Amino acid sequence: xxxxxxxxxxxxxxxxxxxxxxxxxxxxxxxxxxxxxxxxxxxxxxxxxxxxxxxxxxxxxxxxxxxxxxxxxxxxxxxxxxxxxxxxxxxxxxxxxxxxxxxxxxxxxxxxxxxxxxxxxxxxxxxxxxxxxxxxxxxxxxxxxxxxxxxxxxxxxxxxxxxxxxxxxxxxxxxxxxxxxxxxxxxxxxxxxxxxxxxxxxxxxxxxxxxxxxxxxxxxxxxxxxxxxxxxxxxxxxxxxxxxxxxxxxxxxxxxxxxxxxxxxxxxxxxxxxxxxxxxxxxxxxxxxxxxxxxxxxxxxxxxxxxxxxxxxxxxxxxxxxxxxxxxxxxx
Numbered sequence: 007x008x009x010x011x012x013x014x015x016x017x018x019x020x021x022x023x024x025x026x027x028x029x030x031x032x033x034x035x036x037x038x039x040x041x042x043x044x045x046x047x048x049x050x051x052x053x054x055x056x057x058x059x060x061x062x063x064x065x066x067x068x069x070x071x072x073x074x075x076x077x078x079x080x081x082x083x084x085x086x087x088x089x090x091x092x093x094x095x096x097x098x099x100x101x102x103x104x105x106x107x108x109x110x111x112x113x114x115x116x117x118x119x120x121x122x123x124x125x126x127x128x129x130x131x132x133x134x135x136x137x138x139x140x141x142x143x144x145x146x147x148x149x150x151x152x153x154x155x156x157x158x159x160x161x162x163x164x165x166x167x168x169x170x171x172x173x174x175x176x177x178x179x180x181x182x183x184x185x186x187x188x189x190x191x192x193x194x195x196x197x198x199x200x201x202x203x204x205x206x207x208x209x210x211x212x213x214x215x216x217x218x219x220x221x222x223x224x225x226x227x228x229x230x231x232x233x234x235x236x237x238x239x240x241x242x243x244x245x246x247x248x249x250x251x252x253x254x255x256x257x258x259x260x261x262x263x264x265x266x267x268x269x270x271x272x273x274x275x276x277x278x279x280x281x282x283x284x285x286x287x288x289x290x291x292x293x294x295x296x297x298x299x300x301x302x303x304x305x306x307x308x309x310x311x312x313x314x315x316x317x318x319x320x321x322x323x324x325x326x327x328x329x330x331x332x333x334x335x336x337x338x
Contacts, residue, residue: 101308111308137220145228163218227259272320276313
């Protein structure tokens with residue numbers, strides 16, 4: 007247990023350093039582009055005096071490093087823009103302020119994140135169940151028809167673009183068969199049934215596409231595990247095939263599967279861009295695309311860093327779970 011505790015502490019410290027380095031890189035890259043965010047808030051006519059006032063109000067007249075430090079301070083303690091009666095407060099965690107939308111970036115993220123989380127979490131459950139189940143069945147029926155069907159299904163999923171698969175699903179199940187809604191999102195708090203019904207198609211589309219990787223990975227890991235000596239020993243001692251597969255084989259194959267699952271889920275929580283656009287759902291991916299089109303740098307930086315935080319957090323959780331499952335990792 008002490009080894010695992012120190013392992014978690016080391017991973018937390020490493021994650022913090024990575025997040026700081028990434029935040030600096032993202033901030034410098036996006037604020038180095040030849041676009042002045044103050045021009046969007048200057049109004050028309052934008053005289054040099056008004057532009058200078060806008061830059062001062064948005065704190066863009068300070069050095070780049072001071073702007074970055076103000077950004078970090080906003081995340082931890084909040085920050086204010088302007089002074090006097092016109093001051094704007096942005097409470098922590100403040101990822102910046104969108105002057106074109108007149109709202110804090112953290113508020114925009116909070117409004118859009120439930121949509122993205124609903125898509126990601128539902129799809130993740132489906133692709134994990136489908137991918138692992140078909141992978142195990144393929145390994146147990148190596149060379150047979152079921153194995154070939156599972157591998158063929160995986161190849162189709164890997165080679166099909168997500169937007170094409172989504173459009174085909176909308177065309178067939180939404181328009182031709184009229185079975186499911188083709189777009190929109192209903193909050194879970196309004197109607198759980200309508201919430202799930204509007205998400206069925208996005209869930210299935212993402213599940214089929216993502217499950218392909220899990221089928222191939224699970225199949226390969228199970229074939230390797232089932233040929234190990236301890237599996238042969240368990241069978242020789244009279245252990246049932248179900249116990250051998252689940253307790254010994256699948257347990258040994260879980261580590262790489264959990265690693266892939268954590269990273270995929272973390273990335274998807276940061277914004278299912280194509281899926282949200284195809285199904286007209288206003289999540290983080292949709293917010294990011296609109297912000298890029300509108301040159302709203304504050305939102306682009308905030309959403310990018312939030313997505314990066316989710317990936318780093320997922321990686322941290324995966325490392326901790328990996329260390330708990332395999333003590334050699336936490337003591338290494």
